[in-house]
Amino acid sequence: MSAIDLSIKIGSLELKNPVMLASGTVGYGNEISQFTDLSRIGGIVTKSVSLRPRKGNPPKRIYETSSGMLNAIGLANVGLEEFIKTKIPFLKEIGSTLICNIAASTIEEYVECTKTLDSEDTVKAFEINVSCPNVKDGGLIFGNDVNNVRIITEKVRAVTNKPIIIKLSPNTASIKDFAQAAKDEGADAVSAINTLVGTAFDIYTKKPRIKNITGGLSGPAIKPVALAKVLEISRNVDIPIIGIGGISNWKDAVEFMICGASAIQLGTINFVNPNASTEIIDGIINYCKETSITKISDLVGTYKI
Amino acid sequence: MLQVDTIVESVEEIQTNIFLLKVSAPSIAAEAKPGQFCNVKVNVQKSPLLRRPFSICEVDTDTITFMFNLVGVGTEILSQKKKGDILNIIGPLGNGFNFKGDYKNAIIIAGGIGAAPFPFLLENLGDDKNVFCFVGGRTKDDLILYKMKNIFTSTDDGSEGFSGNVVQLLQSKISEYDKNETKIFACGPTPMLSAISEFSINENIKCEISTESVMACGFGICQGCVIESRKKDGFVLVCKDGPVFNAEDVKL
Numbered sequence: 001m002s003a004i005d006l007s008i009k010i011g012s013l014e015l016k017n018p019v020m021l022a023s024g025t026v027g028y029g030n031e032i033s034q035f036t037d038l039s040r041i042g043g044i045v046t047k048s049v050s051l052r053p054r055k056g057n058p059p060k061r062i063y064e065t066s067s068g069m070l071n072a073i074g075l076a077n078v079g080l081e082e083f084i085k086t087k088i089p090f091l092k093e094i095g096s097t098l099i100c101n102i103a104a105s106t107i108e109e110y111v112e113c114t115k116t117l118d119s120e121d122t123v124k125a126f127e128i129n130v131s132c133p134n135v136k137d138g139g140l141i142f143g144n145d146v147n148n149v150r151i152i153t154e155k156v157r158a159v160t161n162k163p164i165i166i167k168l169s170p171n172t173a174s175i176k177d178f179a180q181a182a183k184d185e186g187a188d189a190v191s192a193i194n195t196l197v198g199t200a201f202d203i204y205t206k207k208p209r210i211k212n213i214t215g216g217l218s219g220p221a222i223k224p225v226a227l228a229k230v231l232e233i234s235r236n237v238d239i240p241i242i243g244i245g246g247i248s249n250w251k252d253a254v255e256f257m258i259c260g261a262s263a264i265q266l267g268t269i270n271f272v273n274p275n276a277s278t279e280i281i282d283g284i285i286n287y288c289k290e291t292s293i294t295k296i297s298d299l300v301g302t303y304k305i
Numbered sequence: 306m307l308q309v310d311t312i313v314e315s316v317e318e319i320q321t322n323i324f325l326l327k328v329s330a331p332s333i334a335a336e337a338k339p340g341q342f343c344n345v346k347v348n349v350q351k352s353p354l355l356r357r358p359f360s361i362c363e364v365d366t367d368t369i370t371f372m373f374n375l376v377g378v379g380t381e382i383l384s385q386k387k388k389g390d391i392l393n394i395i396g397p398l399g400n401g402f403n404f405k406g407d408y409k410n411a412i413i414i415a416g417g418i419g420a421a422p423f424p425f426l427l428e429n430l431g432d433d434k435n436v437f438c439f440v441g442g443r444t445k446d447d448l449i450l451y452k453m454k455n456i457f458t459s460t461d462d463g464s465e466g467f468s469g470n471v472v473q474l475l476q477s478k479i480s481e482y483d484k485n486e487t488k489i490f491a492c493g494p495t496p497m498l499s500a501i502s503e504f505s506i507n508e509n510i511k512c513e514i515s516t517e518s519v520m521a522c523g524f525g526i527c528q529g530c531v532i533e534s535r536k537k538d539g540f541v542l543v544c545k546d547g548p549v550f551n552a553e554d555v556k557l
Contacts, residue, residue: 024528031525031545035308035395055539062519062529067351069521073528076540220351248351271522272346272356274395275308 004288005295006281008042008263010240011188013125013163015042015097015263018296019253019281022244022265023048023101023127023167024073028087029094035274039095040281042263046083046091048103048129051113053079063200063209068221068246069268070198072212075103080113084120092122099165101127107142110152115159125162128152128187131169131194143169143194146181153185163188165242168229170222171197175229176236183239191242191265192233193226219268220246227259234260234301248276250283260301306398306524307332313390314368316383322375323418323449324384331367333396339404339426340515340549343369343396344523347382355521357383358544360422360492361397363452369396372421372451398523399548402426402490402513409486413438414501416471416493417447422515424452426490437482441471441493472500484510491515495557502552512552518543532557 006017020043026032027047038044056076063070078087091098100123104110110128117123130152131143142148153166166182168175170193179190195216200209208214226245233241243261247253248269256264269276284296293299311328318324333343344356357379363370373380386392404411404426411434413423420440430436438453445465448458458466459474467474471493491501492515505512520530523544531540532547533556541547541555 025526027526027528034306034524056528056531058533059531059540060519061531062521062527064353064355064519067354069355071521071527071529076528076531219354268354268521271527272354273308273393274522274524274526 004285004293006285008297010165010242010262011163013097013188017042017281017284018257018263019277019284020045020099020242020263020265021270021277022267023129025267025270028083028091030090032270032274033094036278041096041277043097043099044091044094045099045101045127045265046087047077048075048101049077049080049083049113050075050103050105051080051109053077053082058211060210061212063215065198065200065217065219066221068217068219070200070210070215070217071195072210072215074212080116084117088120088122097124098122099125099127101129101167103129107152107155111155111159114156118160118162123162125165125188126156126160127165127167127191128156129167129194131167131171143178144172146177149178150181150185153182153187157186165189165191167191167194169194170225170229176232179233179237179239183237187239189240189242189262190233191244192229193222193245196222196225218246220248222246223252227256230256230261231259231303247280248272250280250287253280253284254287254299257296257299258301258303260303262297262300306396307336308393308395309333310391311394313386313388313392315388316386318384319451320449321446324373324375325362325370326373326383326386327368327370328392328394329367330369330394333394334364334367334369337361337364337369337397337425338401339429340401340422341397341399342523342548343371343394344398344520345371345383346393347379349393353379356395356523358398358517358520358523360515361425362421363424363428372418372449374418395523399544400546402515402549404430404490406488408434408488408511410435410437410482410488412475412482412487412489413453414471414475414489414491414493414497415439415449415453416441416497417443418449419491419493419497419515420449420451420453422492423490427452427454439471439475441474441497470497470500472497472504475501476504479508484508488512499557502557505552513549514552514555515549516543516547516555516557520544
């Protein structure tokens with residue numbers, strides 16, 4: 001193997017490399033494992049789990065846009081009990097670091113989910129989803145209010161010693177305030193960004209292209225926005241950042257790290273190229289060789305402005 | 306299921322706006338079953354971003370063929386492919402037709418480009434089955450008869466065959482078949498599939514429908530391609546639970 005040290009520390013969370021798979025784009029790992037070697041991936045963030053199962057939104061749920069897509073899945077998931085019973089056993093065996101994404105409609109539900117999963121050894125960290133734009137009861141209602149983010153972080157922090165990552169919304173005026181609130185209340189890191197609220201209409205039927213009317217925009221189209229948000233946090237708040245948003249190749253990943261991301265997550269690209277994660281890890285290794293980097297963490301936040 | 310770079314063998318316009326795309330893909334060809342589909346990246350660029358799902362139309366030892374109509378930017382790009390071009394394909398995906406079993410009459414119902422999965426199915430139906438192909442289109446130019454056998458046609462405008470839709474055509478002829486010895490395989494626009502589902506359930510005839518939906522991944526991770534289940538409260542995935550369903554299992 002290469003002599004390059006790809007390991008990354010995010011608070012107390014250690015990853016073998018900075019490439020992670022984003023929540024909601026890898027299910028619970030079993031399908032994508034047929035296309036890529038999950039044991040090579042730095043970390044896998046599971047589909048948001050909620051206390052009870054959610055069947056999600058009615059179709060149509062997705063629509064392709066210019067270099068991107070809108071989705072309004074609505075946090076469809078099997079629920080906490082089924083997740084522990086049927087999904088964790090597979091995830092235990094994959095040889096990657098498991099991070100559990102938690103979605104909720106109430107502050108109590110965030111706490112209850114975290115508390116229950118805290119005793120699962122396989123779960124190495126929590127990513128708290130306060131930024132899903134596609135559900136009526138929760139998600140952005142929390143993510144758009146800095147005080148709610150503060151309270152959720154504080155309450156979740158109180159019930160686990162495992163690393164906590166707060167997943168932030170870009171649909172806000174000042175993302176740095178939310179990152180600061182997460183830091184103040186003891187979060188180990190923030191991930192940025194979740195999807196941007198968007199919509200599309202059929203000009204003949206005059207109806208929205210997705211049933212939920214609005215959806216979350218993702219894919220290469222949002223990369224410049226995501227990068228600016230990562231940079232904004234990096235320049236203003238001293239907290240590790242996991243960069244997400246339109247990353248589709250190793251160059252994008254390196255660009256996010258230069259702008260301050262300690263690690264990155266791949267989302268929409270998993271749908272298009274389910275082997276993108278390993279290709280990106282290989283690309284990062286080559287970049288390090290090419291630019292004489294021996295420790296990938298030395299790359300983080302090396303922007304010159 | 307595999308993700309492979311395939312090589313284009315040929316692109317042929319068999320009738321106005323209807324194309325056959327043949328690619329060399331031995332590994333997918335070896336696994337493919339009638340009714341399954343592949344998810345095709347039409348270029349290496351970020352636009353169009355998503356793959357395009359296509360039924361597997363024909364399979365030979367080393368090749369698979371897709372049938373498509375020109376509907377948008379993705380199919381426009383595909384129609385211009387040349388022999389030797391590389392196409393990245395994921396497949397075979399989903400569950401195919403359950404065509405083996407104890408019945409005598411296989412009734413094919415194809416609406417428009419819904420003809421696509423049937424050449425592969427017909428090739429694999431045993432000699433012990435009597436095949437009847439009911440093919441519908443808006444006009445006579447929309448009828449796709451490629452590799453169909455024992456054909457009955459219908460057109461919405463009456464320009465060829467039965468005047469009306471293909472489900473009405475089947476209704477007019479169903480008394481000629483022993484319902485207990487008959488199985489229907491249908492693919493076409495959603496209103497057609499909805500009508501054939503209601504018909505087959507009411508008449509108590511076995512019926513499988515090949516559904517379609519907008520999808521991103523094609524293998525179960527994006528959760529985008531849901532349709533409503535009739536068996537449980539909730540949704541099923543076209544890509545992973547389908548695309549072929551028993552008519553009584555889903556609500557279109």
